[in-house]
Amino acid sequence: MQEHFQRVASHLKTLGIRLHMEIQPPASSQDVKSAESRLELSLPPSYVEFVTTVANGLTVRWRADDGPLACFEMPPLSESVDGLLSMRDWRFYSEEKAKEYRFPYVDDSELAIETNRRMHYWLPFQAEGNGDNLSVNLHRAGRGQIIFDQHDWLDGGTGANGLLMADTMPEFIESWASVCFCHPKSLWWKSVITEDGVDWGSDEFDPHFRT
Numbered sequence: 001m002q003e004h005f006q007r008v009a010s011h012l013k014t015l016g017i018r019l020h021m022e023i024q025p026p027a028s029s030q031d032v033k034s035a036e037s038r039l040e041l042s043l044p045p046s047y048v049e050f051v052t053t054v055a056n057g058l059t060v061r062w063r064a065d066d067g068p069l070a071c072f073e074m075p076p077l078s079e080s081v082d083g084l085l086s087m088r089d090w091r092f093y094s095e096e097k098a099k100e101y102r103f104p105y106v107d108d109s110e111l112a113i114e115t116n117r118r119m120h121y122w123l124p125f126q127a128e129g130n131g132d133n134l135s136v137n138l139h140r141a142g143r144g145q146i147i148f149d150q151h152d153w154l155d156g157g158t159g160a161n162g163l164l165m166a167d168t169m170p171e172f173i174e175s176w177a178s179v180c181f182c183h184p185k186s187l188w189w190k191s192v193i194t195e196d197g198v199d200w201g202s203d204e205f206d207p208h209f210r211t
Contacts, residue, residue: 001054001170004177007211008060011180015208017062024057027077031056035081041121044144046168047136051077054170060181068206070181074125080136083124092119103154112159122149122162125169132189136169137162146172148189163193175200180209 005021012019032052036042058074075083093101093116103112121139128134131151137143146166153161166172175198184192184204192202 001050001173004174008177008180011209011211012062015064017064020059020061022057022059023055024076025055026053027051027056031077035077038081038085039123039138041138043123044136044138044168046144046170047123050169050173054173058173062180064208068182068185068209070183072126072176072181080123080125083127084122087124088120092116103159105155106153106157106159108159110159112154115153115159115161118162119149122147124149128189134165134189135162144168148193150190163190164196165189165193165198167197172198178211179205180211182206182209 005023009019009021029052032043032048055074057076057079058072060070060072063069095117098113098116102109103116106112118137118139118141121137122133122135123138124133124135126134133149133151135147135149137145137147142164144167145164146169147162148165150161150163153159166175178200182205184202185206186204189198192199192204
């Protein structure tokens with residue numbers, strides 16, 4: 001994984017772009033046990049592998065003069081757990097409240113109730129500025145996948161949420177590194193997500209930043 005970070009740094013240097021990158025020390029086995037105890041869930045092996053061998057917290061920031069930018073701030077595992085537990089309190093509905101509310105603004109209320117149920121298992125690791133999150137799926141269905149959590153999913157649409165971005169955290173980080181962690185030109189992840197995950201070959205990713 002380190003070679004991917006080095007490739008990003010070298011590529012941006014050739015473009016004359018200043019990079020701010022912080023790679024935090026890996027998590028310990030005790031960090032993982034503590035997180036699992038707090039969540040009362042086991043963490044996906046692929047995610048555990050990343051945080052215990054690569055980084056337990058990662059920051060990548062840069063901005064080009066003509067507009068393209070990267071702003072990836074992955075918090076330590078403990079802070080991601082804080083985020084999920086907090087959202088269970090204020091953002092997600094309990095099973096009872098979900099069935100009472102029935103999500104009147106979406107097409108399929110039953111689908112929305114199931115979506116809300118699954119969201120209790122989404123561990124956030126990247127907060128987008130508009131309230132969206134990139135999360136690790138801890139649910140048995142799709143466990144370990146990286147998903148896009150749209151903050152206003154319940155205000156319209158089908159009642160679904162949690163679009164697939166990648167199958168595992170290592171895959172996602174390596175793929176994003178291939179475009180120097182650049183955001184889509186639209187700054188809207190849904191513009192590059194297909195049924196199979198993020199289309200890293202999309203024109204939404206500036207070709208100047210392909211490594």
